[in-house]
Amino acid sequence: MKLDNNYYVCTGCALLCDDIAVELEGGKLTKVHTACRKGFAFMKGCSSPMECTVDGKKTDLGSAISEAAGILRNAERPLIFGHANSSSGAQKKAIGIARKTNGYIDDTSSFCQGPMVEAIMEGRLKTCTLDDVRHKADVIIYWGADPANSHPRHMSRYSYFPRGKERQKGWEEDRTAITIDVRKSDTAEICGENGLYQIPVKGDAEFMDALVSALSGKIPKTSYDFDKKRVLELASILKKAKFGVIFAGLGMVYALDDREPLYRLMDKLNSVSSFHLIPMAGHYNMRGFNENLFEETGYINRVKFNGTEVLHGPEYSVIEALRQKAVDAALVIGADPSSSLPRSVVRYLEEIPLIVIDPCQTLTSLKANVTIPCGLVGVETGGSAIRMDGVEVELKQITDTDRLSDEEIMTRISEAL
Amino acid sequence: MASVMEIYQLLPKTNCKECGKSTCMAFAVDLLSRKVKAEDCPPLVRENKYRANYEKLSGMITPVGNVTETGLIVHDEKCIGCGNCVVACPVNVAADPMGAGSGKAPTSDRVIFKVEDGVVKAVNVKECRRFGENRILCVACIDTCPTKAIEFV
Numbered sequence: 107m108k109l110d111n112n113y114y115v116c117t118g119c120a121l122l123c124d125d126i127a128v129e130l131e132g133g134k135l136t137k138v139h140t141a142c143r144k145g146f147a148f149m150k151g152c153s154s155p156m157e158c159t160v161d162g163k164k165t166d167l168g169s170a171i172s173e174a175a176g177i178l179r180n181a182e183r184p185l186i187f188g189h190a191n192s193s194s195g196a197q198k199k200a201i202g203i204a205r206k207t208n209g210y211i212d213d214t215s216s217f218c219q220g221p222m223v224e225a226i227m228e229g230r231l232k233t234c235t236l237d238d239v240r241h242k243a244d245v246i247i248y249w250g251a252d253p254a255n256s257h258p259r260h261m262s263r264y265s266y267f268p269r270g271k272e273r274q275k276g277w278e279e280d281r282t283a284i285t286i287d288v289r290k291s292d293t294a295e296i297c298g299e300n301g302l303y304q305i306p307v308k309g310d311a312e313f314m315d316a317l318v319s320a321l322s323g324k325i326p327k328t329s330y331d332f333d334k335k336r337v338l339e340l341a342s343i344l345k346k347a348k349f350g351v352i353f354a355g356l357g358m359v360y361a362l363d364d365r366e367p368l369y370r371l372m373d374k375l376n377s378v379s380s381f382h383l384i385p386m387a388g389h390y391n392m393r394g395f396n397e398n399l400f401e402e403t404g405y406i407n408r409v410k411f412n413g414t415e416v417l418h419g420p421e422y423s424v425i426e427a428l429r430q431k432a433v434d435a436a437l438v439i440g441a442d443p444s445s446s447l448p449r450s451v452v453r454y455l456e457e458i459p460l461i462v463i464d465p466c467q468t469l470t471s472l473k474a475n476v477t478i479p480c481g482l483v484g485v486e487t488g489g490s491a492i493r494m495d496g497v498e499v500e501l502k503q504i505t506d507t508d509r510l511s512d513e514e515i516m517t518r519i520s521e522a523l
Numbered sequence: 524m525a526s527v528m529e530i531y532q533l534l535p536k537t538n539c540k541e542c543g544k545s546t547c548m549a550f551a552v553d554l555l556s557r558k559v560k561a562e563d564c565p566p567l568v569r570e571n572k573y574r575a576n577y578e579k580l581s582g583m584i585t586p587v588g589n590v591t592e593t594g595l596i597v598h599d600e601k602c603i604g605c606g607n608c609v610v611a612c613p614v615n616v617a618a619d620p621m622g623a624g625s626g627k628a629p630t631s632d633r634v635i636f637k638v639e640d641g642v643v644k645a646v647n648v649k650e651c652r653r654f655g656e657n658r659i660l661c662v663a664c665i666d667t668c669p670t671k672a673i674e675f676v
Contacts, residue, residue: 113628125628138640140628142604146641240626254669258605259626267610267667268626276624277611277667292669296607 115501117191117484118145119257120387120494121236121264122501125503133506135485137448142258149504152466156479167478171515174437174476175522177459181435183410184209186440187424190218190389190514191464193489193501197391197398199516203461205411206523210433212424213395214441216407222354222385223396224406225365226496231372232352234382235495241270246345247284250310250357255426256519259387260297272349282343286313286340287357301362303340311362317341321374350381359385387494389441390484394492428454437461439512444469463515464467480512485513524538527555530583533576534564541565554584557676594653594676595645601672604641608664608673612636614650636664643672 114126123145129137138146157164160173178184186204189197190213198500204211215223225231239246246265253260261267266283266471273280279364285294286303309330316326320341326334344350352372362368368383375381387393396406403409405418420426425442427433428451435458444452445468455473462474465482480485488508510518531551540562544550553559560582567573606626609615615623615634622630629637635650636643650655652661653675664673 127628140606140638141641142606142638143602143641146604197576217551254603258603259530262606263626267607269616269624276616296667296669480597 114125114500114504115142115491115499116149116483117390117482117491117501118142118148120360120390120392121257121259122262122390122491122493122499123259124499128504130505135505141463143293144258149447149482151482151485154467156462156464156467156471156477157329158479159474159477161307161475163239167510170476170478171518172522174461174478175176175519177461177476178203178207178519179523181207181209181433181459183433183435185424185427186433186437186439187213187443188439189213189395190215190392190441191483192391193439193483193487194391194394194398194491194498195489195513196439196511196516197395198402199513199520200437201399201402203308203410203437203516203520203523206520207361208411208413210410210422210424210427211399212388212409212422212427213392213399214405214446215392215396216423217425217447218356218392219354219359219387220396220407221359221362221365221383222383223387225369226383226385227396227400227406227413230365230369232376232381233384233495235497236264236383236384236493237497238349239384239414240264240268240273242272242349243270243304244273244280245282245343245350246285247286247350247352247478248293248297249286249352249354250288250359250361251353251355252287252293253353253386254296256355256388260353261293265351266296284340284343286310287486303336305332308361311357311363313337314367317344318370318374321345321378344375344381347379347487348383350375350379352381352383354383355386356388375485375496385494391491392438393494393496394513397441397443397492397496427449428452431457433458436464438470438474439463442468442470444473463512465509478515479509480515481509483512487513489513527551530554530580533583535566535570535573537566539566554580555676557584562578562583595648595651596644596674596676597643598672598674599642599668599671602642603670603672604643605645605669607636607667607669608643609634609636609638611663611667613661613663618650632655 116123126141127139130491136328158170186200226233241501267277269276283297283434284301285297288307312328316328316337320326320337326337400406403416408416408423410422460474463472463478471477484501485504488503534547535548538546567577609623610626618633619631623634
């Protein structure tokens, strides 16, 4: 047994905690230190690893890859989807394949944090890194987010409990945590009785406008008659903030029909104090895909290549592409659309040739024509990924595997094309 | 964490002394500190009218397989390994300000809490502020636990 003091990175969620120590025995993980329950389960690997198959029959890697390349070659408009759980290297190769095959390319941010990441990449919203939050933040708002469940170490590692350079007294005296949510989540439990602002479903836009009014010294009005005193109280806390940060969860993203109310709130907050926004990305490299595709095309998701032309719009999103039956083959890597999307949308995946690349068996892979297993990124293979706040993190290999990395598989498919 | 009054309200409150204690209140105090089990109250188990209360009590008073000398229990099945207690514990901060106190992996052996295999483990419990001569009623780890996985008995 050896205790490895070199810290590793956990790829369980978009926090990419880089202080994980492991104990190895015979090349296998026996103990994981500091990772949360979610990260530990992720690092332990899958209970049912995926086999290399073509049409349900076991086969070797070479023929699976050439079969996959054949499907993509014969397709006129293939869909390349997923990417949130794959390394940046594999994502870049996937963009190359989409370009070669005139395909649609989209990732899970299309129905997740896409709007927030887009606004940040376009420079419309002020953002900061999680390390800034640890060192400087004094007012922290979890809006439609429940990090206690989605990102277990979020509060302990970055946002609320730790001591930082300018916040040496930590949570008790130096920081104020506020939850704005439709229910009393586990995060709200920690924020205390006065820390929770419970609003009705879809009440977010109105609450933002009420806050803007309160910050401008007007009476904050909402159609659901939220206690005006409490809104004014919140406004005075926000005004006094030296370094504020809003963690935008999916609750906020889904509640807003457009981003204008959020822009109004952020502009107002930044005129009276200093506020930043960080999207609570779920999968470990969703933000990475957004940044990689932005670099290549100027768009963060929902792209269709057409020769040298790049098309972008809601009609090229994974949901519309499948619903309109606009694609004629699909490659899914690092995602499980059959579990995360409605059945009415993903049913079409069963009708077209489907390739799945993943370490574990998923609901999607059960219906695939070609399945190619890859190494678990961050445990069996290395690479790089981008954290929820846009910081690039280098991932190290911990254990050996005979499976190829997702990047190598994508390279070989690209070559076979 | 259950209080002694909550437990007392669920007991028969007849002071029948069948359990060997002089009053039901005394039994409640012992039950809270896990000196007795809910089953040690014969009427509670025997009589049908107390069935609902008995079931409620059994759920409230979870068994203490892994209780430490200081009475600290970590309920493994509830813990999510978030590490809030690791960072919030004043003893951890004093022992390891740049590691555990700053949200990172503990770098000192003197910490009380650390996370192993996704669940928090209590070590060096004698350093806990609730133990020893100058003990105080510190609740830093209980207050910060989102799932109420830490309990003192």
